[in-house]
Amino acid sequence: MRIAMIGTGYVGLVSGVCFSDFGHEIVCVDKLTAKVETLRAGGVPIYEPGLDEMLRRNVEAGRLSFTTDLAEAVKGAQAVFIAVGTPTRRGDGHADLTYVYAAARELADVIDPGTVVVTKSTVPVGTNREVARVIAERLVETGRDCPFEVASNPEFLREGAAIEDFMRPDRVVCGVDSEVAEQVMRDIYRPLSLREAPVMITSLESAEIIKYAANAFLATKITFINEIADLCEKVGGDVKAVAKGIGMDGRIGSKFLHAGPGYGGSCFPKDTSALARIGQDHSVPMRIVETVIDVNDRRKRRMVDKVLDLLGGKANGKRIAVLGVTFKPETDDMRDSPSLTIVPALVGGGAKVVVTDPEGRREGEALLPGVTWAEDAYAAAVEADAVVLLTEWNQFRALDLKRMRGGMRGDAFVDLRNVYDPEDVTQAGFRYVSIGRSDAEPTAGAPVTELMPST
Ligand code: UGA
Secondary structure (H helix, E strand, O other): OEEEEEOOOHHHHHHHHHHHHHOOEEEEEOOOHHHHHHHHOOOOOOOOOOHHHHHHHHHHOOOEEEEOOHHHHHOOOOEEEEOOOOOEOOOOOOEOOHHHHHHHHHHHHHOOOOOEEEEOOOOOOOHHHHHHHHHHHHHHHHOOOOOOEEEEOOOOOOOOOHHHHHHOOOOEEEEEOOHHHHHHHHHHHHHHHOOOOOEEEEOHHHHHHHHHHHHHHHHHHHHHHHHHHHHHHHHOOEHHHHHHHHHOOOOOOOOOOOOOOOOOOOOHHHHHHHHHHHHHHOOOOOHHHHHHHHHHHHHHHHHHHHHHHHOOOOOOOOEEEEEOOOOOOOOOOOOOOOHHHHHHHHHHOOOEEEEEOOOOHHHHHHHOOOOEEOOOHHHHHOOOOEEEEOOOOHHHOOOOHHHHHHOOOOOEEEEOOOOOOHHHHHHOOOEEEOOOEHHHOOOOOOOHHHHOOOO
């Protein structure tokens, strides 16, 4: 099937490349000439494991191409996907749909009759019907007779695991309003049926809500375990054991229960905020989601205190090595990363901050003024008073702790991802603080035996 993909951001590019790998003929279109040129030359503007190889393979096979020309891209296409950005609108938390509607309007002039216009961008309830209205309005304006269909096809892939998520999804959700659109969507995803991925057909509205509800639920799950971690720190307990203990209950599930410095990224912060606004607009307050947003924002700020507590309360004059600045490993994405709250606070407090990240430097340099960049963890830690592990890249999971400690002038290790075994770090000569593991804290309470009343 011939398919056009509008937008070569994360979702658009991964989807386009993966669809071409299914065997479909894909034309990706973007307004940014430089980006299209990079893609045409075989370059991939984002860091996503495996994407460059899959892109090259499908370009060579003649199934995947890139253009800035919308008319050329949609000519002969049975389905046109809109995968443009829907950032948070400045000031009010709503999703900004400018690019979605602009694309819809432009499409009205160029699509072939019978095309299914599929929205893949994350959009609030009602957007797909509005897309249909915008296209219909423009068709009336131009006097063009061009029947078309719409469909909603939200994406659930994670950055860093995008190809695996696309190729082996838990489910594919297609919101449709007609049998024709349903058939086209089923044909597009047929290759996945060999892998028994369920294709779920819903109304347009349900599909739109599923996307926001899924992200909000996952953000809630993370925030919940983060609060439980705080409790563990205060009353004694290990959040890893607690997460395991509750996660083994099939109704709860073990995924997304890793306590950390707060969720970030291009999706959870944006989508929770948009869902809260949708609720307010319809007088159905999303009180849980609103609280999650607030708790997560405060959490990122509180992580600074965790670092400072181990440094005697002051950042001034201290040298701090930060390992990892992207919002999670295997991506170069810095959007809403906890590092953007934590690092500037340390720099602002007078610390000399040395950061290292396998992929984050290109984006991070402009976002983190006043820091020094180091090649690796050991170089970052030279003469440091403290090491802060902020993103759990593989490179930081098996550090030679003694070697690192040997190059430092201080002995503080703040592990905001619970990567290390407290005993190993302590044995390497560190004072160690992690998340929700009271036993690991230097100020841990007295052993239980000492607390027993004497008889
Ligand atoms: C998220 C969803 O997981 C995808 O299903 C969805 O398609 C995507 O948003 C989107 O809407 O496009 P992503 O933002 O790439 O994917 O990253 P996640 O792996 O979900 O991580 C998000 C944040 O939560 C990260 O900051 C991560 O460190 C944090 N996290 C995740 C935790 O703190 N604990 C966990 O247990 C899991």
